[in-house]
Every structure is written in C-alpha cells, then in structure tokens.
Amino acid sequence: MPDTDRTETGPSRPPRHAPEGHPSLPPARTGVLLANLGTPDGHDYWSMRRYLGEFLSDQRVVDYPRWKWQPLLQTVILTKRPFTSGAAYRSIWNEELNESPLLTITKAQTAAIRETLRARYGDQVMTEFCMRYGNPSTRATVRRMIDAGCRRIVFFPLYPQYAGATTATANDALFKALMKEKWQPPVRTVPAYCDRPDYIDALARSVERAYDAMETKPDILVASYHGVPERYLHEGDPYHCQCQKTTRLLRERLGWSEEKLVTTFQSRFGPEEWLKPYTVEEVARLAQAGKKRIAVIAPAFSADCIETLEEINEEIRESFEHAGGETFTYIPCLNDDEAHIEALSNVIGDNLAGWIDRVDTETP
Structure with missing residues (x-):
C-alpha cells in the first residue's frame, strides 16, 4: 500500500517498500481549497451566456422544476440577460488584467493566505482557489491538487453566512468532483464563520x-x-x-x-x-x-x-x-485586508487541527 502519511517535499518517486515498476507519487501534502461564487471569462455576449447558463441552471440557485424553468431560461432569459449583465460587468471590469474584480481579489486573497499558511505550516500545505461557476473550476482544481500530492483537503467556501445557494452548492461541486477520482482524499468542509x-x-x-x-x-x-x-x-x-x-x-x-x-x-x-x-x-x-x-x-x-x-x-x-x-x-469588502487574511487563516487553522502541526517558520 502507498505510504499516505508522508509530508516531506521533493520530487515524485515510488512509495517506500513499493515493488519495482510502481508508479511514482508526489510527496503527500494537505490541500486547502478556497471557493468563491464565480466569474465570467469576459463581458461579451457568449462569455456571459455560458456563465449565466451555468449559474442559473443550478437548482440550489433557482429551485423551480427543470421542465418549467429551463425553457424560460434558454429561450428568454439567456437571450436578453447576457447583454444587460455584460454591460454591468463592463463598467467594473479590470481591463489591465482582462478579468473581473472578483477574480483579481480572490487571487490576491489566495496569495496572502498561502504565505500565512506557509509561515505556520511550512511546505505541508498547498493552497489554491476555485470558482463554483466559471474558471478555474472546482473539478479542474481538485484534479490538479490531487495530482500534486494532496491526500487530504480542507474545502473553504468563502461565505461568512451559510446559505443553500452559496455554501451548499459549492460543497456540491466539490463532492461531484470527488466522484471522478479513483483515490478520493478525505475532506473537511468549513462551516459558516459569521460569529467569529x-x-x-x-x-x-x-x-x-x-x-x-x-x-x-x-x-x-x-x-x-x-x-x-x-x-x-x-x-x-x-x-x-x-x-x-x-x-x-x-x-x-x-x-x-x-x-x-x-x-x-x-x-x-x-x-x-x-x-x-x-x-x-x-x-x-x-x-x-x-x-x-x-x-x-x-x-x-x-x-x-x-x-x-x-x-x-x-x-x-x-x-x-x-x-x-x-x-x-x-x-469596501474586506478583500485582502490584513485583518481579514488573518481571520480566514485562523479559520483554516482550526480546520487543519489533527491533520498537521504548526511549524511556525517565522517568529510572530
């Protein structure tokens, strides 16, 4: 059996005591996957239609019977709404990076949390982010993290208050992604943190x-x-x-x-x-x-x-x-404010308890 408790870093290699010819495995780590709502790839009609189609087809978001909702969505709403929503996105779009502000901010949050967790846990943790709708998708990010050696995953929907249309559907996407995996890692889903x-x-x-x-x-x-x-x-x-x-x-x-x-x-x-x-x-x-x-x-x-x-x-x-x-x-929202990053990192730390220990590579 593969040695799943290794946390050392280094190149991929066969597990200890594996027979000759066993495929190489990356060093085992614990993954932290942040999840936010989502973003279109652009504010043009077809980018908006793809994004809105995925979002509004989620029955956690619109829970009307599909036979009643989908004809209206496909023939009326997705014909008109991409134009109005696209104009709204165009008014706030990050033209320099050609992405939505949500994507820009989530990248900054992830980078800051990654550095905080690295200071606390060294190389034991891999920190990434995904979007429930749009890109980077939950499925693709989970696959990449498992390929990189994540044998456990803390999944963190970035919603302070729980709602079925936000937290629950993010968890749904994670579970669906895991259904495709031959070797499923244990996961912990982070609960609401509205009263921390x-x-x-x-x-x-x-x-x-x-x-x-x-x-x-x-x-x-x-x-x-x-x-x-x-x-x-x-x-x-x-x-x-x-x-x-x-x-x-x-x-x-x-x-x-x-x-x-x-x-x-x-x-x-x-x-x-x-x-x-x-x-x-x-x-x-x-x-x-x-x-x-x-x-x-x-x-x-x-x-x-x-x-x-x-x-x-x-x-x-x-x-x-x-x-x-x-x-x-x-x-403005808390975004990548220092106090916010500290609070989110503390939430993650609580949910890592029992899986890995702090090493505190930097003195507080």
Whole structure:
C-alpha cells in the first residue's frame, strides 16, 4: 500500500517498500481549497451566456422544476440577460488584467493566505482557489491538487453566512468532483464563520477606518446582504438568522445603539417575495425620512464583486440620491485586508487541527 502519511517535499518517486515498476507519487501534502461564487471569462455576449447558463441552471440557485424553468431560461432569459449583465460587468471590469474584480481579489486573497499558511505550516500545505461557476473550476482544481500530492483537503467556501445557494452548492461541486477520482482524499468542509470574533473585529475595523476618514459621519450604516427567497427561511435555511447575528455582533463590537445600524437584503430576482427589507427600497425610505448621509457595508461578501461594485455603488446609490439623499459612502469588502487574511487563516487553522502541526517558520 502507498505510504499516505508522508509530508516531506521533493520530487515524485515510488512509495517506500513499493515493488519495482510502481508508479511514482508526489510527496503527500494537505490541500486547502478556497471557493468563491464565480466569474465570467469576459463581458461579451457568449462569455456571459455560458456563465449565466451555468449559474442559473443550478437548482440550489433557482429551485423551480427543470421542465418549467429551463425553457424560460434558454429561450428568454439567456437571450436578453447576457447583454444587460455584460454591460454591468463592463463598467467594473479590470481591463489591465482582462478579468473581473472578483477574480483579481480572490487571487490576491489566495496569495496572502498561502504565505500565512506557509509561515505556520511550512511546505505541508498547498493552497489554491476555485470558482463554483466559471474558471478555474472546482473539478479542474481538485484534479490538479490531487495530482500534486494532496491526500487530504480542507474545502473553504468563502461565505461568512451559510446559505443553500452559496455554501451548499459549492460543497456540491466539490463532492461531484470527488466522484471522478479513483483515490478520493478525505475532506473537511468549513462551516459558516459569521460569529467569529476575529471576523467581526475585521468588519468593525473597516467601518472605523471609513468613519475616521470622514469629516461628517453618516446618519446610519446599512448592512446589505445578498437576498434569497423568503420561503428558504421557512424551509430551514439558516442564512437570514446568521445575517441578523452578524449585524448584531458588529453593532455590539462598535458599541452602537440599534438605530445606528440596519440590516437589508439586495439582488432580488424573479416574482417571489425575498428577504426584506430590500436594500434598494430601504435606502430611498431612509433618505425620505431625513437620513441624508448613509454608509453601506456588505458583510456577506468576502470580496468585492458585481453585487457590490455595480449594484451597491451604482444602482443602490442612485436610488438613495434620487430620493433626496446627499452623501452615500460604500465601505469596501474586506478583500485582502490584513485583518481579514488573518481571520480566514485562523479559520483554516482550526480546520487543519489533527491533520498537521504548526511549524511556525517565522517568529510572530
């Protein structure tokens, strides 16, 4: 049997005590695979159609019966929506690297986490990232990590709050990828981290930095989370409760009263009732109620993306200003902020416990 407990580095070679002619194997390592939602390869029509087709065909995202949903998706939605979504992506596209901001930021996060884990664990860990929709795909990344010697994998969907349409579908993609493997590595899936003190502290520090830079402070802070249909709450999805908990813990960490911070939900899609209040409507109501200066933060997103850079900072801002609002401040996601990288690395460390030991190649 192959020696699966080796963690040394070096070139591929047959396992110890293997018979002559046994295929070479790379040194065994533990993999850490970060996962985010996804990104189109470009903002042109066909790139957007491929991406939206994959995304909107996921029954975790749209759970209507396929016989009812797919004809509408293929003949109507995917005929028109790639144009409007492509225009939205074009307005925020990283032209220098020819990629979406989400991809740029996720690369930076992965590089920073990789260095942090290398300092803690040496060469025992391989750190990579994948996207649930688009590229790099979960399947291709899992295959590459196994080829590189990953005999165990910690899989980390980068969503602070659990939702079936985000965390669960990312896990689904991982399990489907493992179905193709002859030799499946043991895996650990990372749970929601919405109430971790280090994550809450990183959020609070980002708010404090933004407020310290303003001469006149906002009247209220809006915590805008991505929405889901309201019925998901009644069907057992904990997302709504975890969003409310994040807001409460953030408010307590900041030492604010309840009226200084409100929870809202954005990105409604389709005819159903979604979690309320809707951000786009609530910011208009706040402006009409005399809250002329607001700030918006997006605690459900680990990285800035189309929903923050375009929807919040353009569409939702416009709704607020149209209703009489005067000063709108968007507080960026935590992205590759040092405190965020430390918090994410700590989450990973907790999930590596029992598999590998810290070596701390650098003095803290």
